[in-house]
Amino acid sequence: MTAAPIRTLTRRRTLTAGESGSLWAASPSCGILEFRGTRLRLTVDDPAEVLFPTDCGLSLIAALDGGEGPDLKGVNALDIGSGSGLYSVALLAAGAERVTALDINPASAAQTAANVVANGLDTTRLTCVTSPLAEYTPDERFDLVITNPPHLPHDPSYARADGLETALVARRGGRAVYDDVVERMDALLAPGGTLLMAHSSLSDIPRTVAELTARGYESDTLEIFEMDIPLLAYAEHMDTMLSLLKERRAAGRAEFDGTRFTVHALMFRRPWDAPHR
Template sequence: MASVLGVDRSADALVLAPGVYAPQSDTFLLAGALEREPLRPNAEVLDVGTGPGTLALAAARRGARVTAVDRSWRAVAATRLNAVLARQRVRVLRGDLLEPAAGRRFDLILCNPPYVPAPRPEVPRRGASVAWDAGHDGRAVLDRVCDGAADLLHPGGALLLVHSALSGVRATLDRLRGAGLDAAVVERRLVPFGPVLRSRADWLERQGLIAPGEEKEELVIIRADRV
């Protein structure tokens, strides 16, 4: 494992793996929302697309019973190792989005999905871009989360979801409300473009998604409650 995994000491000594999404602005924004979330003792928490387990471990440290899911074997391995190193109990499952948790119910679902609009319409199946590319409109994964989250929430449970405004805030709210959830934006933050958006700024401009010379994107946290 030492040949595959490396330690990133800037991210709370998390062990990271090549090709696994490292904690970035969207991760930290969602972690802040989690920190403000009231969690009862032994709350059931699902972290969808856990990456190296940043959010899963944050929830576990607060006494939650955490299930973390990722489609990447490397992410699963990294999260399991990080949980051991942090002395936290996290159930880590490999699978596609919500599917590994089918039939269960949670008090809180956390999700930082792929949401970046991409020149290629199909979602990549391998490579680092799996963690961010989500079709022309950035909604290939978002819509699936919006459609399926309600079935995994206890009454009174909530989904906390982060994504870029480039992939359509209104579309997310409408989709969640159509699934029976009470959804609203609870936080917004402007952040500088990262390497991916900078590399495709010309394409985003041609698509009308950004203005000429634009260098920042708006991240949003959306909370959706099952009432």
């Protein structure tokens, strides 16, 4: 089976430089957005434990709200790296039958559940799981998987053991979770299912697309967003992080201009005749 290439003529949004949360109607302690006709409200009780959703993660929601992407009604979905529950809340509000919110951070489960309750959604349709993706072995495969993996490169000088670290920074040059998603997708996504991903240009988009295409997945780009690299949380170590990113860019594994990068809202479809791995 020949996988469809990513479209070259894709809508591109440029977010204003130097402004945080420009896709939110309100920020930063409370985010308000409308998704497929429903007004939603997201809060984070402790931003040091659970990252308030950034424009990187919100970009995928914005792309899906524009009429692109799959029908979400009735799907059984997996939210990888659920964080505050942005995607879980949006999916449930759009009519998903069930959502499993997976995150390595224990504080994520409570925050996700709280945001589901705050939006008047049915908590019996939500399951929260605390586990690394590599160790997660569900009893079923999902119709839809959605994720915004951490994408900044790890360095001991700014490593920290909190929710901000798990949400933004990943080993293997920022690709650890992307690699795990690719490796586990055949076991997690049912034939005919859809993977939705907010993919940072700092973490080698062509590699992810090539590896999933080699597995037979059809790929598409819903939208591209240009925005600031999230360096404010690492202001003391900005030079170190930018140096690491420049090394990756020189090796052809990252794309950015100054402190601006892009996030691609990607959609991958697994063929119906895909073998079980």
